[in-house]
Amino acid sequence: MINIQKALDLVLSQKQFYGAEEVPLTEAVGRFLAEDIFTDRDAPPFDRVMMDGIAIQLKDLNDPLRPNYPIQGIQAAGAPQMTLKAPDHCLEVMTGAILPQGTDTVIPYEEVEIKEGTAYVKIEKAIKRFVHGQGSDSPKGTLVLQKGKKIHPGDIGILATVGKSRVEVAKVPTLAIISTGDELIEIDEKPLAHQIRKSNVYNLWASLLQEGIHAERHHIIDDQKVLQTQLKILVQKFDVLLLSGGVSMGKFDYLPTVFENLGVQKLFHRVAQRPGKPFWFGYHEEFNTKIFAYPGNPVSTYVNHLFYFKQWLYASLGNSWTFETKELGEEMPGCPNLARFISVNLNSENGRVLPLNHNGSGDLFSLAQTAGFLLLPQREGVYRKGERFSFITIR
Numbered sequence: 014m015i016n017i018q019k020a021l022d023l024v025l026s027q028k029q030f031y032g033a034e035e036v037p038l039t040e041a042v043g044r045f046l047a048e049d050i051f052t053d054r055d056a057p058p059f060d061r062v063m064m065d066g067i068a069i070q071l072k073d074l075n076d077p078l079r080p081n082y083p084i085q086g087i088q089a090a091g092a093p094q095m096t097l098k099a100p101d102h103c104l105e106v107m108t109g110a111i112l113p114q115g116t117d118t119v120i121p122y123e124e125v126e127i128k129e130g131t132a133y134v135k136i137e138k139a140i141k142r143f144v145h146g147q148g149s150d151s152p153k154g155t156l157v158l159q160k161g162k163k164i165h166p167g168d169i170g171i172l173a174t175v176g177k178s179r180v181e182v183a184k185v186p187t188l189a190i191i192s193t194g195d196e197l198i199e200i201d202e203k204p205l206a207h208q209i210r211k212s213n214v215y216n217l218w219a220s221l222l223q224e225g226i227h228a229e230r231h232h233i234i235d236d237q238k239v240l241q242t243q244l245k246i247l248v249q250k251f252d253v254l255l256l257s258g259g260v261s262m263g264k265f266d267y268l269p270t271v272f273e274n275l276g277v278q279k280l281f282h283r284v285a286q287r288p289g290k291p292f293w294f295g296y297h298e299e300f301n302t303k304i305f306a307y308p309g310n311p312v313s314t315y316v317n318h319l320f321y322f323k324q325w326l327y328a329s330l331g332n333s334w335t336f337e338t339k340e341l342g343e344e345m346p347g348c349p350n351l352a353r354f355i356s357v358n359l360n361s362e363n364g365r366v367l368p369l370n371h372n373g374s375g376d377l378f379s380l381a382q383t384a385g386f387l388l389l390p391q392r393e394g395v396y397r398k399g400e401r402f403s404f405i406t407i408r
């Protein structure tokens with residue numbers, strides 16, 4: 014049995030670039046950039062008025078203001094730049110307008126009173142210029158979004174402002190999620206006493222959807238022949254297969270044998286970790302298919318998916334999935350044989366985490382109570398109170 018680091022290294026050794034494609038900006042959120050994005054103009058592109066008010070010429074901010082300024086006209090946002098003709102006059106200006114030629118300072122409406130075409134100033138000195146200088150955010154040609162970045166809603170605004178109506182993003186692999194097990198029925202069926210509704214496939218499907226991947230769902234019964242026939246087709250058809258169940262020691266846990274018969278290269282089976290120990294991982298060389306076969310218990314499936322698959326996916330798409338760390342809220346005895354993913358709750362007062370009481374990896378409902386999993390490495394000594402460990406959030 015290998016340890017968790019070795020298992021992760023083997024999974025990451027199979028990272029794969031699936032090429033790039035262009036998508037409309039409106040479909041780019043959640044995808045991974047496959048190009049660097051630069052500003053195509055200065056940002057802001059002109060000296061931008063920051064307050065509604067009047068624009069005047071005031072060479073030195075310390076100089077006293079005039080008591081009043083006759084109004085020459087109005088500079089609206091979206092109108093070409095005007096020019097102040099006389100230096101002791103002013104132009105009314107609107108937020109977002111280009112600053113008129115010959116002016117350098119804006120006095121907000123709150124500080125003036127306008128009567129019969131003249132602005133009477135209520136203050137003696139200007140507060141500040143209230144001008145957002147051309148190029149002061151980023152000059153033209155600045156790298157603003159880097160290749161590999163996962164596109165967030167804020168990035169969509171950036172892409173829009175630099176004129177990217179179409180964006181190069183990394184192609185995602187084609188993916189099938191396959192549940193195995195004769196006890197599993199569809200969610201809209203009425204379970205008999207010995208049956209349960211399948212949940213893992215939906216859990217995984219939803220997790221992939223959050224990464225912009227629309228996976229197909231399949232189910233195969235616990236029959237070696239049927240498994241072999243159907244998996245043979247799926248191995249050829251998809252880039253990645255995610256399976257749950259059928260990888261432990263049971264009489265009907267056929268997957269390891271079936272994979273072997275199908276010529277799938279095993280990289281490991283069983284990792285020194287709890288939960289999720291019987292995890293099986295490999296690839297089919299000819300069809301270039303990666304196979305993640307998760308142990309069937311719901312928490313085991315999910316933990317392995319979040320830890321291994323997600324890191325593999327992000328690496329494949331030119332990014333890297335990193336974990337935040339959290340402080341453990343109480344001392345715990347060490348575990349010399351296994352690394353552990355413990356379900357934890359967050360103490361909102363001190364930001365530390367405490368183990369959640371639950372009934373092990375089959376306790377699906379514990380996922381509703383937990384904030385995430387804390388990764389406690391294999392170790393002889395204790396895990397100290399206040400010590401930091403990787404934390405996998407599920408919120």
Ligand SMILES: Nc1nc2c(c(=O)[nH]1)N[C@H]1C(S)=C(S)[C@@H](COP(=O)(O)OP(=O)(O)OC[C@H]3O[C@@H](n4cnc5c(N)ncnc54)[C@H](O)[C@@H]3O)O[C@H]1N2
Nearest residue numbers: 192211212213214257258259260261262266308309310313
């Ligand atoms: N003798 C041993 N028995 C078991 C071992 C072991 O080392 N020696 N490992 C245990 C561990 S740990 C786990 S985890 C499970 C893994 O089992 P399998 O991957 O073979 O999965 P199944 O036997 O098919 O099912 C286990 C459990 O999970 C439920 N399940 C499966 N798929 C789904 C699904 N899509 N949705 C919801 N629930 C699912 C299934 O009904 C079973 O209850 O083996 C232990 N045994």
Ligand code: MOO
Nearest residue numbers: 288289290313374
């Ligand atoms: O490792 Mo199993 O995944 O403990 O339930």
Ligand SMILES: [Mg+2]
Nearest residue numbers: 259261263266
């Ligand atoms: Mg089993």
